[in-house]
Amino acid sequence: MTEFFDPLGIGLANVFSWPNILIPLLGTVLAMIPSFLPGIGAASLAAIMIAVTVTWEPVSVLLLFGALTGGATFMGSITAILFNIPGNASSAAVLLDGHPMARDGQARMAIAASATASAVGSLIGVLVLIALLPAVRPLLLQFGPAERFLFGLWGLVAIIAVPNASALRALAATLLGLTLALVGSDPVSSAPRWTFGAFALFEGFGHVAMLLGFFTLAEVISWRRSYDLKPVAPVDASRDSARAGIRAVFRHWGLTGRSALIGTAVGMIPGVGGTVASFVAYAQAAQGRGADPARFGQGDIRGVIAPEAAVDAKDGGSLLPVLAFGLPGSEGGVILLSVLTIHGLTPGAPMLTSGLGLSYTLIFALLLSNLVTSALGLALAPQAARLTRLRIDRLALPVLLVALVTSVQLNGTLADLHVAVGFALLGYLFKRFDWPRIPFVIAFVLGGFIETNLQLSQQLLEVGRLQPLQRPGVLIVLGLIALSLWWMLRKPAAGTAAQRGPAARAEPVFAALLLVLALGLAVISLTGAPAYSGFAQTLVWSAVAVLALILTRGLRAGGGLAGAALPAAHRLPFVALAALPLGIWLLGLPLALAALVGVWVVLDTPAGRWRIVRAAVWAGAAGAGVALYLERVAAIRLPPSLLASAWGGLV
Amino acid sequence: MKLPSCLRYTALAALAAVLSLEPVAADPSLPTDCASVFQGQRLTIVVPNAAGGGYDLYARALAPVLTAITGATAQVTNLPGGGGKTAIARVNEAPPSEMVALFDSATDVIPSVLSDATLGMTMADLEVLGIVHSDPETWLARHGIDLADPSTTRLISAASMIESNLIPVGLASLALGIESKVIAGYNGSVENTAAILRGEVDMASASLTTALRARETNDLDLALVLADSPHPAAPDVPVLGGPGGMIERRSAGLPAPERAERQRLGEIVVALANGPRTLFAPARMEPRTKACFEAAMTAALESPDFRAAAEARKRPVTPVTGPEADEIVARIATAYLDARPLLEMLLASQSR
Structure with missing residues (x-):
């Protein structure tokens, strides 16, 4: 037993001794900086820290990088809950219910639940990690393409039952999400698919840009002049308290534990990532005992607890492949592997035997960092919750600017901004016409993952290197899928057509729009190019068929143009966003955003002699701020606009 | 209370970094008129992979050395995507006044440029600044x-x-x-x-x-x-x-x-298959800017500081610059063009 406990003691002593403990605390603070602000890469920060720590002792380095791995996760959820801006892709699942809770006057409870779930999830992940570490190598080799494919499929099957008034619309949304996930390149032939020659799309639509658009920007469209929106409920300690949030995590202990185990398992599979973990956990939460799917997406606290527990438990699991085999499963893992190599630490058997103490040092530093961020989250909850008292229409412009600049900052190109804008318009229309957004998003997140692993499994079957029925992992996930299907058959569909908003009468208009989009993609797929595999064609033509059915039904039910027009207050943001790419092409990003701000302020300010001056001041400040930020802070140089090129030519 | 030595050194390094924000004079070994070219400029190394990988580590070891040599700010931009083509397109489309370099394997860049017509370029659009290391x-x-x-x-x-x-x-x-x-x-x-x-x-x-x-x-x-x-x-x-x-x-x-x-x-x-990790500049960069940029890059690649920084990251350095580097890359391009019919045949047989 001493072989187990001695290294454990070494790990604990390395982390929790003075002044060593300062290092993970410093790492936690560092990790929080990019987590609060989407798009400021945590990976870039960690890469810079590699250079800073080249001369450090290995123990100090592990303390720092353990903290950087752990601290980067939770804080992104705060912006997701408060402002509907996911701090990172994996915190997007938290906003599905976290933001509705905040709008319903329960921000404190949502943040507290999120922080507590994060801490508990992390603790469970680390405990599992400690228990498995000495014997982890054979276990890790059980997760091959077949298991991953079925795991993704399980997430998809589970989510189709989540809130929707029509199974047909949920199916259409799922098929569309899967189809759009395939934009990029075919995983086998690597031939481009639906990219229209744009290299920026070769890797598909970026998840963070898509999520920023589909949730944040789509939401902002409806924030302008939203005086008629239900105001945030006044603070009522009986409805909104941090204590209630903490208690909720323990009241739903089964859900927390299940989600943490899902996160740990996902973390152990290289290349899967926290986004899949959080959405799969969200999906299974909606299928849990006593769960009413109709409440998910409307502010159910279980929709906050499940993804948060999974994402933070994943951090622990993600260390396993790096330590056991030197196989990083994420950007953070790549950096950690570089750090180990630079400091002469050999991943693999040595880190699990003679170097076990160092492995535990890394793990405990990660745990400490997760616990510290959760404690800070709890401490900040009351103050942060006050931010929801701000008038939502006043928040619209700042949130819009932050989200747009963030999208540019993701990869330093305008392509992500275009993706975000496209999905913002789509997301707004989904909301306006009362279509289920969650199946669409989860299908989008899982689509590429499912296709890649399906195609790998097929190839391995062809060469006789895969015997699915002899793999325990395959049988276990097949069992989970069967359980989900059984659950779906037992549960009736949630909601009825009568509960839907007035815009639902104009559903044929939206169905027709989506049908045109799907049909366009389907026709392109007929070109016979190898990228349009049977899988891709089946999906896109199925989407066409289901959308055509919805359109036909809608027309038969008397639906039409009535109710299709956008509310007057939403037209400016909708049109402005739609026209933004053109404006950027003509004027450049800072000037285009300045123009957007100027027009917005003019239209929102009562007539008077200072109206234009005020708009000009705000526009100038926004344009100059964006230009300075991109140039001096983000160090991004965008291609010159048409105006700049013409001016350059003249000069 | 005594802080761990690594924290003390890091604090000192941070202080030094802050102080170093003040403009630094260009290396006297560079051509005399380069000081004005670099003044207030930014040098960008575009890496077609995510942060933390091998190319990124090299680039991040090179950037501070370039900063010290030129007095300009050198930075690393990670631009993964499109099998490296997004980064190639970014460098190729840079305005002529921008000092930007692509850092990738010549054996990856050459097939992309020569076989993908949608990039709309040839190898003449890229110029070799230097090779950091060749790895078979x-x-x-x-x-x-x-x-x-x-x-x-x-x-x-x-x-x-x-x-x-x-x-x-x-x-x-x-x-x-x-x-x-x-x-x-x-x-x-x-x-x-x-x-x-x-x-x-x-x-x-x-x-x-x-x-x-x-x-x-x-x-x-x-x-x-x-x-x-x-x-x-x-x-x-x-x-x-x-x-x-x-x-x-x-x-x-x-x-x-x-x-x-x-x-x-x-x-x-x-x-x-002998992949030279190569720094490329867009050929249409302004001649004076390019000459200074290349001189600075040569000085950086051959600098003991860069070697020490790269080797501290467990990255070997065997720099090749000037006409020798051009020749290595040109040889790979010729070999690729010769082998292209054979590779196309092979691709057809291995694809579905």
Whole structure:
């Protein structure tokens, strides 16, 4: 037993001794900086820290990088809950219910639940990690393409039952999400698919840009002049308290534990990532005992607890492949592997035997960092919750600017901004016409993952290197899928057509729009190019068929143009966003955003002699701020606009 | 209270970094008129991979040295996507006044530029600034693969894409008389390695630096180096071509024309699988700017500070600059153009 406990003691002593403990605390603070602000890469920060720590002792380095791995996760959820801006892709699942809770006057409870779930999830992940570490190598080799494919499929099957008034619309949304996930390149032939020659799309639509658009920007469209929106409920300690949030995590202990185990398992599979973990956990939460799917997406606290527990438990699991085999499963893992190599630490058997103490040092530093961020989250909850008292229409412009600049900052190109804008318009229309957004998003997140692993499994079957029925992992996930299907058959569909908003009468208009989009993609797929595999064609033509059915039904039910027009207050943001790419092409990003701000302020300010001056001041400040930020802070140089090129030519 | 030494040094380094925000004079070894070119400018190294990988570590070791030499701010931009083409397009489309360099393997850049018409460019659009290090490709295999054994006639290989596997696995297998089947779709070298460990495939190609690191775990073998003489970093590992190479050993007993053909294939592989990690600048950069940028890059690559910083990150440095670097890259481009019909045929046979 001493072989187990001695290294454990070494790990604990390395982390929790003075002044060593300062290092993970410093790492936690560092990790929080990019987590609060989407798009400021945590990976870039960690890469810079590699250079800073080249001369450090290995123990100090592990303390720092353990903290950087752990601290980067939770804080992104705060912006997701408060402002509907996911701090990172994996915190997007938290906003599905976290933001509705905040709008319903329960921000404190949502943040507290999120922080507590994060801490508990992390603790469970680390405990599992400690228990498995000495014997982890054979276990890790059980997760091959077949298991991953079925795991993704399980997430998809589970989510189709989540809130929707029509199974047909949920199916259409799922098929569309899967189809759009395939934009990029075919995983086998690597031939481009639906990219229209744009290299920026070769890797598909970026998840963070898509999520920023589909949730944040789509939401902002409806924030302008939203005086008629239900105001945030006044603070009522009986409805909104941090204590209630903490208690909720323990009241739903089964859900927390299940989600943490899902996160740990996902973390152990290289290349899967926290986004899949959080959405799969969200999906299974909606299928849990006593769960009413109709409440998910409307502010159910279980929709906050499940993804948060999974994402933070994943951090622990993600260390396993790096330590056991030197196989990083994420950007953070790549950096950690570089750090180990630079400091002469050999991943693999040595880190699990003679170097076990160092492995535990890394793990405990990660745990400490997760616990510290959760404690800070709890401490900040009351103050942060006050931010929801701000008038939502006043928040619209700042949130819009932050989200747009963030999208540019993701990869330093305008392509992500275009993706975000496209999905913002789509997301707004989904909301306006009362279509289920969650199946669409989860299908989008899982689509590429499912296709890649399906195609790998097929190839391995062809060469006789895969015997699915002899793999325990395959049988276990097949069992989970069967359980989900059984659950779906037992549960009736949630909601009825009568509960839907007035815009639902104009559903044929939206169905027709989506049908045109799907049909366009389907026709392109007929070109016979190898990228349009049977899988891709089946999906896109199925989407066409289901959308055509919805359109036909809608027309038969008397639906039409009535109710299709956008509310007057939403037209400016909708049109402005739609026209933004053109404006950027003509004027450049800072000037285009300045123009957007100027027009917005003019239209929102009562007539008077200072109206234009005020708009000009705000526009100038926004344009100059964006230009300075991109140039001096983000160090991004965008291609010159048409105006700049013409001016350059003249000069 | 005494802070750990690493924290004290880091605090000092941070202070030094803050102080260094003040403009620094350009290195006196640069041409005299370069000081005004660099003043207030920014130098960008575009890396087509995510932060933390091998190329990124090199670039981040190079950037501060460039800053010290030029007095301008040097920065690293990670631009993954499109199999490296997004980064190529970014550099190619840079305005002529911008000092920007692409840092990628010449053996990856050349096929992309020459075979993808949508990039709309030729190799004349890129100029070589210098080579940081050349790393041959290898075959990383599961234990028990013996290439010298004539009964080894079929191997299954893991790859991200069939195209990138054509030279190091497809063509090399042909030269060895081995039938290779590629399982494509794995996500990069990490996934390839995991697939070997899980027993799904027998081998995968990897750069020598990656393969040596993977071999350290004792889970995998370094089965072959795609070179024509033993590599100093792996003297015990068989090589593909040259005297005593694996082609010679496996083709002994075959008719002379077939032996010669296999050797020819081997030469193509060796020429195309020795990946020089190269810095490219857009050819349309303003001449004066380019001359200063190239002079600064040459000084940085040959600087002991860069070597020390890279080696501290366990990254070897064997810099090549000037006409010699141009020649190396031009040779690869010629070899690629010569081999293109063969590669297209191979691609057709390996694709679905």
